Amino acid sequence: MQEHLTVDHLLGIKELTEGDIQLIFHTADSFKEVINRPIKKVPSLRDITIANVFFENSTRTRLSFELAEKRLSADVINFSSSNSSVKKGETLLDTVNNILAMKVDMVVMRHSSPGAPHFLSRHIDANIVNAGDGTHEHPTQALLDTFSIREKYGEVGGLKVAVVGDILHSRVALSNIFALQKLGAEVMVCGPATLLPRHISELGVRVEYNIRKALQWCDVANVLRIQLERQQIKYFPSLREYSLYYGINKQLLDSLDKEITIMHPGPINRGVELTSDVADSDHSIILEQVQNGVAVRMAVLYLLAGKRGS
Amino acid sequence: MEKRQLFDSSLLRITISRLCHQLIERHDDFSDTVFLGLQPRGIYLAERIKSRLKELTDIDVPLGYLDTTFHRDDFRRRDSPLRANATKVPFIIEDKRVVVIDDVLYTGRSVRAAFDAMGAFGRSRSIELLVLIKRKYSRELPISADYSGRSINTTPKQKVLVQLKEQGFDEDNIWIINKETN
Numbered sequence: 269m270q271e272h273l274t275v276d277h278l279l280g281i282k283e284l285t286e287g288d289i290q291l292i293f294h295t296a297d298s299f300k301e302v303i304n305r306p307i308k309k310v311p312s313l314r315d316i317t318i319a320n321v322f323f324e325n326s327t328r329t330r331l332s333f334e335l336a337e338k339r340l341s342a343d344v345i346n347f348s349s350s351n352s353s354v355k356k357g358e359t360l361l362d363t364v365n366n367i368l369a370m371k372v373d374m375v376v377m378r379h380s381s382p383g384a385p386h387f388l389s390r391h392i393d394a395n396i397v398n399a400g401d402g403t404h405e406h407p408t409q410a411l412l413d414t415f416s417i418r419e420k421y422g423e424v425g426g427l428k429v430a431v432v433g434d435i436l437h438s439r440v441a442l443s444n445i446f447a448l449q450k451l452g453a454e455v456m457v458c459g460p461a462t463l464l465p466r467h468i469s470e471l472g473v474r475v476e477y478n479i480r481k482a483l484q485w486c487d488v489a490n491v492l493r494i495q496l497e498r499q500q501i502k503y504f505p506s507l508r509e510y511s512l513y514y515g516i517n518k519q520l521l522d523s524l525d526k527e528i529t530i531m532h533p534g535p536i537n538r539g540v541e542l543t544s545d546v547a548d549s550d551h552s553i554i555l556e557q558v559q560n561g562v563a564v565r566m567a568v569l570y571l572l573a574g575k576r577g578s
Numbered sequence: 579m580e581k582r583q584l585f586d587s588s589l590l591r592i593t594i595s596r597l598c599h600q601l602i603e604r605h606d607d608f609s610d611t612v613f614l615g616l617q618p619r620g621i622y623l624a625e626r627i628k629s630r631l632k633e634l635t636d637i638d639v640p641l642g643y644l645d646t647t648f649h650r651d652d653f654r655r656r657d658s659p660l661r662a663n664a665t666k667v668p669f670i671i672e673d674k675r676v677v678v679i680d681d682v683l684y685t686g687r688s689v690r691a692a693f694d695a696m697g698a699f700g701r702s703r704s705i706e707l708l709v710l711i712k713r714k715y716s717r718e719l720p721i722s723a724d725y726s727g728r729s730i731n732t733t734p735k736q737k738v739l740v741q742l743k744e745q746g747f748d749e750d751n752i753w754i755i756n757k758e759t760n
Contacts, residue, residue, distance in 0.1 A: 269661070271661065291661075294661065294662070295661070295662055297662075297664070298645065298647070298648070298662035298663070298664065298665065299648075299662075301664065301665050301666075302648065302665075302698075305698045305699070306670075306698060306699070306700075307697065307698035308698075309698075310648035310649060310695075311648070311649060311694070312648045312649075312653050315654075570648075573653075573654065574653065574654060574656075576654060
């Protein structure tokens with residue numbers, strides 16, 4: 269196994285090697301043990317200051333990063349664009365440079381524009397962790413998803429994973445496809461034609477429009493949230509119709525002649541993508557995903573901080 | 579590269595037996611004693627101590643594996659972060675007599691990190707340190723071993739190379755080697 273990450277920033281899964289992902293997983297295994305101890309904190313990052321810069325709303329990702337940072341003993345500052353200088357017209361670079369002037373070492377950033385963290389990484393001397401850029405990538409979500417699959421099945425290679433739902437507006441889908449493929453899984457996307465990007469098959473994924481066929485094919489279904497807030501036009505007639513054709517319920521799962529694992533990056537639109545009896549069933553590893561998110565983010569921050577030098 | 583053997587299988591077995599007898603003298607029936615082997619190689623020595631004690635006394639002392647990577651004080655002073663190993667401490671050390679076991683005592687920094695890491699598992703009644711090899715004149719912290727298999731004079735240019743069967747070697751061999759200098 270390689271000694272350190274090949275990258276200085278975590279901008280996307282596309283830039284990572286399989287070795288990087290395995291190193292992150294190996295480190296996350298150790299952090300998972302740490303966060304299950306009575307005292308869940310280690311002093312590794314006690315001399316590091318991290319800014320969580322969120323230009324777009326997020327609750328669980330920000331909380332997960334904040335918890336990961338605090339469990340590594342880093343100093344944490346939080347910035348959100350609402351009620352901030354961004355509203356007064358300040359540029360992204362100026363905003364972040366002002367934060368960095370406070371001697372910040374790492375920046376965890378969410379932004380609505382694809383490529384914003386890449387832009388920033390070329391202009392500032394801090395490690396950048398992309399916490400979601402528009403509909404482009406959400407690398408730590410993909411890492412925690414694949415880590416959760418590896419935890420359940422032992423390894424990811426050889427598994428069949430269907431990514432179901434709103435692929436077009438999701439930043440999780442692209443990162444998931446890259447991560448799963450790098451680890452040797454077969455990937456399918458399934459959803460209404462209007463929510464699948466036109467050239468998605470060029471990424472080497474299968475495309476399926478029928479949910480029953482997709483579930484019949486896969487070992488794991490990673491069900492994405494319908495991103496209603498990002499839809500400027502109607503991509504499907506109604507939530508009720510979406511639920512009827514693409515929602516996963518207990519009846520549908522029971523009718524398959526196999527057991528599959530259900531995942532969801534949250535928050536769930538209950539009754540739309542998943543019914544409650546599926547989301548809360550033994551098939552679901554949704555809460556494991558949340559717990560693994562902290563361990564995986566600790567691993568990413570630890571490994572990137574280790575490359576900073578003292 | 580100059581290489582001098584410190585232990586072979588036979589000498590290692592005798593030394594482990596001696597260390598076990600020293601433990602028996604101090605810990606009697608081991609009723610409140612637990613062992614913590616330090617990752618990565620201290621766990622092999624700890625397993626052997628536990629196993630030999632079982633043969634000698636029929637007492638099964640609880641053994642945990644402790645990894646100190648996240649508690650080290652040289653993080654970010656190395657070329658790359660140390661790779662973490664698994665910690666498996668399936669008991670609470672509250673009010674226990676803990677024997678920390680490692681293969682080599684060198685600067686003392688790993689042991690200091692171990693003391694820090696142990697805090698997550700409770701407040702022990704006492705801590706003792708058992709090492710197979712105690713390197714002299716190399717301590718950077720005021721840490722000493724309560725039990726040691728052998729004390730050796732070393733310089734910073736020397737390295738102790740531990741090759742045990744558990745690591746995949748055909749036989750046990752522990753060497754002291756002179757590191758090559760450019």
